[in-house]
Amino acid sequence: MKLAIVGFHNLHLMQFLYKYTDIFDKHGIDYDVIYWDRDMDSTIKYKPFNGRAIALHYKMDNYQPKHKKIIGFIKCIAFSRQAIKKGKYDKIIFLTTQSILPLYGIAKKYSGRYIYDYRDLTYEKNNLAKKLVQKLIDNSYMTCMSSMGFKQIIGNNDKIIVSHNCSNIQHNSIIKTESDKIRLVFWGMVRQIEFNKKICDCFGRDNRFVICYHGEGGSAELKKYCENQDYKNISFTGRYSVNEISSFAASTDILINLYENDGQQKLAMTVKYYDAVRYGLPMLVTQGSYMADAVVGNNAALAVNINNLNLDDIFEWYQSINKSEYHYPEELARIQNDDKSFEEKVLAFARN
Numbered sequence: 001m002k003l004a005i006v007g008f009h010n011l012h013l014m015q016f017l018y019k020y021t022d023i024f025d026k027h028g029i030d031y032d033v034i035y036w037d038r039d040m041d042s043t044i045k046y047k048p049f050n051g052r053a054i055a056l057h058y059k060m061d062n063y064q065p066k067h068k069k070i071i072g073f074i075k076c077i078a079f080s081r082q083a084i085k086k087g088k089y090d091k092i093i094f095l096t097t098q099s100i101l102p103l104y105g106i107a108k109k110y111s112g113r114y115i116y117d118y119r120d121l122t123y124e125k126n127n128l129a130k131k132l133v134q135k136l137i138d139n140s141y142m143t144c145m146s147s148m149g150f151k152q153i154i155g156n157n158d159k160i161i162v163s164h165n166c167s168n169i170q171h172n173s174i175i176k177t178e179s180d181k182i183r184l185v186f187w188g189m190v191r192q193i194e195f196n197k198k199i200c201d202c203f204g205r206d207n208r209f210v211i212c213y214h215g216e217g218g219s220a221e222l223k224k225y226c227e228n229q230d231y232k233n234i235s236f237t238g239r240y241s242v243n244e245i246s247s248f249a250a251s252t253d254i255l256i257n258l259y260e261n262d263g264q265q266k267l268a269m270t271v272k273y274y275d276a277v278r279y280g281l282p283m284l285v286t287q288g289s290y291m292a293d294a295v296v297g298n299n300a301a302l303a304v305n306i307n308n309l310n311l312d313d314i315f316e317w318y319q320s321i322n323k324s325e326y327h328y329p330e331e332l333a334r335i336q337n338d339d340k341s342f343e344e345k346v347l348a349f350a351r352n
Contacts, residue, residue, distance in 0.1 A: 149267030
């Protein structure tokens with residue numbers, strides 16, 4: 001059995017890749033990972049895996065305008081097609097719509113022999129793209145969806161199972177560092193810059209709070225904005241590796257898990273949601289989002305409207321939380337049960 005995992009991004013940014021490699025490595029299953037090394041920077045750290053890495057080495061700035069990325073994507077599509085043809089694989093796992101849609105013809109040839117890993121809404125506003133996505137789900141062995149909220153757009157399908165944005169989740173008890181301020185911390189890709197400016201505007205001049213952003217993306221633009229506004233309590237650290245997250249958590253009082261309810265984000269379940277569960281961190285989520293529905297009744301998660309935010313309410317809410325208890329036992333049990341089922345189904349796909 002020859003198995004390939006195909007993704008159109010850097011390894012350190014495809015955290016969902018490890019959902020599969022962890023399972024295959026644990027059970028001694030051979031596989032190849034076909035991916036695009038966009039940074040071509042050997043100093044970037046990523047989680048190791050046992051499979052064979054097959055990379056397109058073509059440097060491209062991830063944050064430039066889309067029209068400037070066209071040549072890179074054409075090269076990646078051609079490289080992936082050639083690698084799949086040369087590899088003569090029996091089964092394929094396509095990571096995200098971004099990789100499977102351009103390889104639609106190959107997916108069609110592998111009908112019933114591929115997993116469609118569906119992470120985010122992308123082109124579904126376009127009726128043709130939506131129909132193609134639905135067809136890809138129909139023809140998949142199974143489609144692993146990171147948020148069941150996406151079914152509100154895609155529709156129900158028996159091929160869909162949940163695949164949480166985490167791997168091997170446990171409650172990791174951490175020793176928190178001390179601070180006389182309430183520390184609000186963000187880590188991840190910094191997007192939705194105008195929305196994040198609103199967050200900074202809310203907290204930027206209240207000395208009860210400090211904010212730290214860890215991550216790349218639009219962080220340079222946001223940092224410049226905060227400097228221009230003379231926000232002294234907001235800092236930025238830039239790119240990080242996954243193994244640093246536990247140290248971030250140790251210095252976090254409230255996790256910023258806030259996103260604008262746009263067409264792509266409203267129904268998503270973010271990686272940071274699972275980090276909050278893993279480390280037992282209080283978090284802020286956006287009112288009206290699918291994540292807000294997921295934490296209803298849990299006092300450690302507060303749904304807020306960033307356009308109408310009362311910092312006294314935030315302060316009082318945080319003070320009311322019992323800091324000595326773990327806040328997410330029900331969420332953790334549900335995720336672990338789902339992940340057990342996911343692992344069984346992925347193994348059945350790889351072995352049969």
